[in-house]
Amino acid sequence: MKPVRCTLYIAYGLTLRELTERILQLALLLLLVTSLFTSPYSLLAQTNQTPIQHVFIIMQENHSFDNYFGTYPTANGTLVNNITTELQGVDGIPAGLCLPYQASCMAPYYANSSSTVSPNEGQLTYEGDVNNGLMNGFPSHSGPQSMAYFDFHQIAGYWDYAEEYGLADSYFSTYLAPTAPNRLALLAGTSPVTGDYGPPPYIPFNSTILFQLQSAGLSWGYFDFISQSSDSSNVYPLNYLSGMTPQDEARVQNISYLLNDLYSGKILPNVVYVSSLGSHLLDEHPPYNITQGELWVVSIVNAVMESSYWNSSAIFLTWDEGGGYFDNLPPPKGQSQTISGENPLIGYGQRVPLLVISPYAKENYVSLTTLNHLSLLSFIEYNWDLPPLDQAVAQSNNLLDFFDFSSPPRPPVILTSSGPFSYSTYPIPLQIPVSQLNYDRLGSSSSDLLNQSTLVPSFYPAVAAVGVAALIFGVSLYLRRRSLRDAI
Secondary structure, eight states: HHHHHHHHHHHHTOOOOHHHHHHHHHHHHHHHHHHHHHHHHHOOOSSOOSOOEEEEEEESSEEEEEHTTTTTTTTTTTSSSSGGGGGOOOOOOOOOOEEEETEEOOEEEEOSSOOOOOOOOOOOHHHHTTTTTTOOOHHHOOOGGGGGEOHHHHHHHHHHHHHSEEEEESEOOSSOOHHHHHHHHHHHOOOOOOOOOOSSSSSEGGGGGGHHHHTOOEEEEEOOOOOOTTTTGTTTGGEEEEOHHHHHHHHEHHHHHHHHHHHOOOOOOOOEEEETTTTTGGGGOSSHHHHHHHHHHHHHHHHTTTTTGGGGGGEEEEESTTTTTOSSHHHHHHOOEETSSSSSSEESSBBOOEEEOTTTTTEEEEEOOOEEEEHHHHHHHTTOOOOOHHOOOOOOTTTTBBBOHHHTOOOOOOOOOSSSSSSSSSSSSSSSSSGOSOOOOOOOGGGGGSSOOOOOTTTTTHHHHHHHHHHHHHHHHHHHHHHHHHHH
């Protein structure tokens, strides 16, 4: 048999030992080149673990949960019919509540308009509102206007989404702080500032979820109201990111590009950030008209629903922070950060709304899982099998209890200007009768068990490369010795 074996390899001008060594050397070279020039994330990333291939994050401005949903689903019992009586309730404004104010007390009151005077804002103001979890300082610190609330008369579309899809009852801003820290946390898992100042300081682009995505071969896009003459690197809050390349900046575009891509069916990013900060009339920040902002959001959601991407999408609609509006639920104790000598940045912040809209979202589901803005990053990283950005993201619960991936995707519920599914009408017909739902509409699942609780250090791929190289070397040495032995 030896002559036959040798003849086969000699026909190619190589002995068995030489051919094996050449193959092993080439494999080792390719492995080392990959480990040197490929991000660690791309070696670890896998395909999406759910049917979700496109995540849309829409973040609006400055409203607490109770300010928008504190009287959901019956508007304090003023709208009771055969639909609202079936809807799942929430931890809303307690009956008979009256908070200390001057020499008396002040109760929550219905705004009866589409806007209010803006409550007082700021980290220390919010800490006074929360008052170590007593939640009784709002009138004295953020002002009497902080006790106003809205209902379906102003935001019927949002209440319709809560009816048809998922609403978080325990979702908090990441920090008890204003806009900048919370929006930066959604990009980088942390913030270098405790308030609306800067930059500097900056956040390195390569420490953001955006860099993590593109390093794993995934795509992202950031869309806002940006004029053609504007420098995309100056778009707030992306102006806090340092080290963005021209290719990165090209992913920051006007909202019209997103709509065109949805309508035309062009390739869509895996993760889409949608912001209205470039048009303050639409971002819902008081004193602007919240109904006008809501209708803009509905138009974005409708565009996704009407596109070819609906069956592979999840839309996360939330608000950056409570803006000083009253909420009754104390933030859970989280991690504090001392940044640049400022007051410690306390986490979590106020409870804010989160709506989960997807063909796989459970109908009229109210999640009790404790969540925060970093939970959106946790879902993205879980979905595409990516390591968490940092320990805070790793410890943030996932959003999986909102979804029912065992059933076929649901057709979209598109809100229009008139008819039974009008964005000015609440409630609208339920898509699936409550009696036919195969899941509970209230509660928390084991989503925290599916979290990625272990950080994956960036040097792991290099360690893996060294290990594989050592294995290749050992096999090569074994084959060399065996070849010598056979020759003898």
